[in-house]
Amino acid sequence: MRETRLRSSAVLPWIAFLAVALAPLMMSSGWTNMAILTLLFVHLCIAWNLVGGIAGQFCIGHSLFLAAGAYTSTLLSIHLGISPWIGMFAGAALAAVIGVFIAWLSFRYELPPLSFALVTIALAMLGFLAISSIDFLGASRGLTLPVRGTPAMYQFRSDTTYYVVILIQVIIALALSMWLYHTKIGLYLRAVRDNERAAHAIGVPVLKYKMLAMAISAALTAFGGTFYAQYLQYVEPHTFAGINIVIQIILLTVVGGSGTVWGPVVGPLLLVPAGEWLRHSLGGSLPGVHLLIFGVLLVVVIRFAPDGLIGAFGRARQAWRFRRGVAEAATQ
Amino acid sequence: MSGEVLLQATVQGLQMGAIYALIALSMTLIFSVGGLLNFAHGDFMALAMYGALALYQSFSLDAYAAAPLLFFGFFLLGFLMFRRLVQPVLAAGVLAGAQLTLGLVFVQENFLLMVFGGDYLSVPTVLSNKNLVVPPLIMPWPLLVGSLLAVVLAAILYVVLMRTDFGRQVRAITQNSDAAALMGIRIDRIQAIAFGIGIGLLGLTGAIIVAQFTLTPAMGLDFTLIALIVMVIGGLGSFAGSMIAGAIIGVSESLGSLLYGGTVGAMIPYAILVLVLLFRPHGLMGEH
Amino acid sequence: MLEISGLVSGYGRISVLHGIDLRVDKGELIALVGVNGAGKTTLMKTIAGLIRPTAGRISFEGAEIAGEGAERAVAAGIALVPEGRMVFPRMTVWENLMLGGVHPRARPYREATLKRIFDLFPRLAERRDQKAATMSGGEQQMLVIGRGLMAQPKLLILDEPSLGLSPLLVQETYGALRKLNADGLTILLAEQNVKLSLAVSNRGYVIENGKIVLTGASSDLAHDPATRKAYLGRL
Numbered sequence: 001m002r003e004t005r006l007r008s009s010a011v012l013p014w015i016a017f018l019a020v021a022l023a024p025l026m027m028s029s030g031w032t033n034m035a036i037l038t039l040l041f042v043h044l045c046i047a048w049n050l051v052g053g054i055a056g057q058f059c060i061g062h063s064l065f066l067a068a069g070a071y072t073s074t075l076l077s078i079h080l081g082i083s084p085w086i087g088m089f090a091g092a093a094l095a096a097v098i099g100v101f102i103a104w105l106s107f108r109y110e111l112p113p114l115s116f117a118l119v120t121i122a123l124a125m126l127g128f129l130a131i132s133s134i135d136f137l138g139a140s141r142g143l144t145l146p147v148r149g150t151p152a153m154y155q156f157r158s159d160t161t162y163y164v165v166i167l168i169q170v171i172i173a174l175a176l177s178m179w180l181y182h183t184k185i186g187l188y189l190r191a192v193r194d195n196e197r198a199a200h201a202i203g204v205p206v207l208k209y210k211m212l213a214m215a216i217s218a219a220l221t222a223f224g225g226t227f228y229a230q231y232l233q234y235v236e237p238h239t240f241a242g243i244n245i246v247i248q249i250i251l252l253t254v255v256g257g258s259g260t261v262w263g264p265v266v267g268p269l270l271l272v273p274a275g276e277w278l279r280h281s282l283g284g285s286l287p288g289v290h291l292l293i294f295g296v297l298l299v300v301v302i303r304f305a306p307d308g309l310i311g312a313f314g315r316a317r318q319a320w321r322f323r324r325g326v327a328e329a330a331t332q
Numbered sequence: 333m334s335g336e337v338l339l340q341a342t343v344q345g346l347q348m349g350a351i352y353a354l355i356a357l358s359m360t361l362i363f364s365v366g367g368l369l370n371f372a373h374g375d376f377m378a379l380a381m382y383g384a385l386a387l388y389q390s391f392s393l394d395a396y397a398a399a400p401l402l403f404f405g406f407f408l409l410g411f412l413m414f415r416r417l418v419q420p421v422l423a424a425g426v427l428a429g430a431q432l433t434l435g436l437v438f439v440q441e442n443f444l445l446m447v448f449g450g451d452y453l454s455v456p457t458v459l460s461n462k463n464l465v466v467p468p469l470i471m472p473w474p475l476l477v478g479s480l481l482a483v484v485l486a487a488i489l490y491v492v493l494m495r496t497d498f499g500r501q502v503r504a505i506t507q508n509s510d511a512a513a514l515m516g517i518r519i520d521r522i523q524a525i526a527f528g529i530g531i532g533l534l535g536l537t538g539a540i541i542v543a544q545f546t547l548t549p550a551m552g553l554d555f556t557l558i559a560l561i562v563m564v565i566g567g568l569g570s571f572a573g574s575m576i577a578g579a580i581i582g583v584s585e586s587l588g589s590l591l592y593g594g595t596v597g598a599m600i601p602y603a604i605l606v607l608v609l610l611f612r613p614h615g616l617m618g619e620h
Numbered sequence: 621m622l623e624i625s626g627l628v629s630g631y632g633r634i635s636v637l638h639g640i641d642l643r644v645d646k647g648e649l650i651a652l653v654g655v656n657g658a659g660k661t662t663l664m665k666t667i668a669g670l671i672r673p674t675a676g677r678i679s680f681e682g683a684e685i686a687g688e689g690a691e692r693a694v695a696a697g698i699a700l701v702p703e704g705r706m707v708f709p710r711m712t713v714w715e716n717l718m719l720g721g722v723h724p725r726a727r728p729y730r731e732a733t734l735k736r737i738f739d740l741f742p743r744l745a746e747r748r749d750q751k752a753a754t755m756s757g758g759e760q761q762m763l764v765i766g767r768g769l770m771a772q773p774k775l776l777i778l779d780e781p782s783l784g785l786s787p788l789l790v791q792e793t794y795g796a797l798r799k800l801n802a803d804g805l806t807i808l809l810a811e812q813n814v815k816l817s818l819a820v821s822n823r824g825y826v827i828e829n830g831k832i833v834l835t836g837a838s839s840d841l842a843h844d845p846a847t848r849k850a851y852l853g854r855l
């Protein structure tokens with residue numbers, strides 16, 4: 001009964017999502033750029049949400065996975081001439097291994113709450129510092145991809161093609177996240193989030209499922225990293241291994257509603273274009289002003305809807321239903 | 333490498349360590365308020381340092397003279413911020429609280445960027461560029477004074493928390509907030525004051541160490557991370573632990589960059605944190 | 621002194637108390653008895669201001685305190701010694717007691733009250749600097765009673781003070797309560813231990829499913845066939 005209502009209410013966001021998603025196919029390149037950036041963040045937020053939202057493990061180390069995807073595919077392409085289409089799977093595999101290892105390291109014992117955030121932020125900083133100083137990885141200058149110009153090497157003439165690629169990635173990620181949410185895996189992960197001890201007590205193999213969530217989340221993030229690197233045609237530590245992008249991913253997810261299926265979609269879908277618009281209209285005037293306004297916007301949403309826009313929307317709908325129910329009862 | 337250089341680096345590391353310990357203790361105080369992990373911690377201090385710059389530029393007020401002013405200003409900021417912003421979000425859980433502070437990182441960094449621009453800046457003070465020479469050591473006065481004040485302030489904070497009614501009320505709320513309410517303790521108010529003191533201390537700390545640092549809008553995150561590391565390694569709420577952890581981090585960072593270069597020096601604290609979290613998850617001196 | 625009428629209270633949307641009427645006069649020792657889940661704890665927490673009632677009145681010495689919060693209740697002179705020994709675990713006995721008297725109303729008398737409490741429970745004086753978490757269950761029970769007294773209450777409310785104590789310690793605790801009452805302290809006592817609580821109290825109330833079903837002098841209640849059948853029969 002609950003299931004069917006959930007399904008029918010899930011149609012509306014799909015329509016909205018597809019409408020927004022397909023529009024750029026008919027737009028100018030400036031818009032396409034923005035749409036690509038937006039969808040990239042949707043993809044990254046969906047990936048983070050699997051661990052940070054649904055499983056409730058506050059991971060700040062996703063820059064490592066982003067970097068794994070970006071650097072692996074780029075290095076394979078530069079040195080061995082291997083197509084990033086193949087390299088992206090190598091990057092995802094590497095990210096998954098790193099993710100599983102981090103999860104295993106951190107979750108072997110019952111660490112105090114939030115210490116996972118600390119372990120992952122420290123590992124992310126170590127990764128950033130290492131990448132910034134290793135010459136083979138381009139150090140702080142970064143690496144530029146050679147121009148090859150063929151779709152087989154993940155290089156396209158038109159931005160629209162990049163757009164289609166990331167759109168397909170997002171749809172796959174979204175489908176995966178929806179499926180996970182409703183299967184046993186998602187159920188177990190949510191049980192772990194809500195009450196780890198209780199989940200353990202009823203026989204959920206907590207460690208195994210946390211490691212699984214990390215593996216999937218890390219691999220998905222790495223696919224995003226590969227895409228971003230190929231789209232920009234270069235990799236560089238601040239963009240691909242810095243803490244800042246993780247903070248953005250987390251905030252966008254939280255504003256949408258972390259732990260829900262649609263939160264990580266709604267957050268970036270609304271806010272990345274808003275941020276870009278602010279940058280276009282204010283960026284020239286004062287440095288940082290658009291980001292300041294953007295940040296204030298995020299803080300205001302968190303203040304008034306700590307469970308995100310999805311949660312606020314749900315509450316508003318419930319209140320509306322309730323009021324309608326009262327009105328109906330009054331007329332009868 | 334001569335012994336004198338090593339000694340010099342060690343002393344400098346210890347002095348930095350005292351400052352780290354103070355920052356970590358104010359983070360611990362804020363953490364004791366409902367379990368808030370404050371990712372914007374260092375950004376508040378960066379804000380104070382830029383505040384000292386603004387006071388100098390506008391009123392030629394020396395940073396050391398501005399320190400009390402910044403303490404009260406930041407206390408007020410913290411108090412109001414807790415009431416209007418932090419407390420309502422914290423009511424939704426510690427995770428929401430931590431996420432809010434991530435948002436504050438964003439806000440503060442870009443606020444500084446907007447007002448002061450992205451260039452490296454420094455604040456001239458009475459002590460700037462002066463050294464105390466005690467052969468074979470050469471100690472910059474700003475660092476020496478900053479570290480001594482840090483030790484004094486940390487000791488005062490410790491006494492306030494452990495030996496006064498206010499401190500007992502703060503700890504009571506941390507340990508059992510229902511029982512604290514039964515004692516007639518006004519939880520909201522005590523928490524707002526504790527949060528205000530934590531932020532106020534950052535204002536004070538920023539002022540007394542500003543002469544030692546070059547200012548950039550994004551400098552806060554590094555301080556936050558160092559404070560997190562010291563807080564965790566020292567064991568939450570342990571005064572001696574924080575001091576020891578501060579010294580360990582300060583010295584290893586300083587010796588590390590001397591012996592192996594800046595990057596390795598910067599990596600050492602994180603490596604230590606990872607090792608401690610994995611093998612001594614409650615810190616070196618934690619109560620558990 | 622304490623006058624409760626029509627009190628409805630509970631958790632969220634669930635009402636647990638459905639219209640409670642209860643009166644405590646100055647100097648009395650009143651017992652509130654009822655089985656598990658009858659609503660004793662809910663009633664005491666509501667009086668102490670931890671739970672906001674949805675309807676009804678709680679007037680204490682003429683002032684209305686219902687829904688005004690715990691701080692207001694302490695200020696008025698009500699102290700609750702909660703169920704389950706809620707000590708401050710990582711603080712010493714002395715620190716716990718100091719916190720009991722931290723409210724401005726009690727703060728000026730702390731040293732004097734502390735001396736009285738150490739006289740009443742010499743064990744606490746011996747263990748002044750021990751961390752509360754490391755004390756035995758019985759010692760913790762003394763500590764929370766002492767901590768309640770530190771607030772200089774006019775009315776002391778105790779929620780199942782005998783729970784989990786050995787018979788000897790129960791005797792000791794009840795002896796202390798009787799002594800306090802003889803010195804003029806008004807006491808409201810919730811218990812499942814019907815026999816014992818009716819033996820020490822002047823009057824009693826029987827609570828069942830959130831309603832007061834029986835009230836009267838304790839000696840009458842102890843001999844009332846209904847009480848006997850419902851509770852005492854099983855003891």
Ligand SMILES: Nc1ncnc2c1ncn2[C@@H]1O[C@H](COP(=O)(O)OP(=O)(O)OP(=O)(O)O)[C@@H](O)[C@H]1O
Nearest residue numbers: 631634636654655656657658659660661662663812
């Ligand atoms: N926090 C809570 N949320 C929801 N219901 C609660 C809560 N605490 C208690 N209840 C319910 O309220 C009812 C009364 O509980 P209460 O604790 O007041 O009983 P009691 O008389 O003190 O029982 P006992 O003798 O076992 O302590 C019970 O049905 C209980 O399940």
Ligand SMILES: [Mg+2]
Nearest residue numbers: 660661662703
């Ligand atoms: Mg009870």
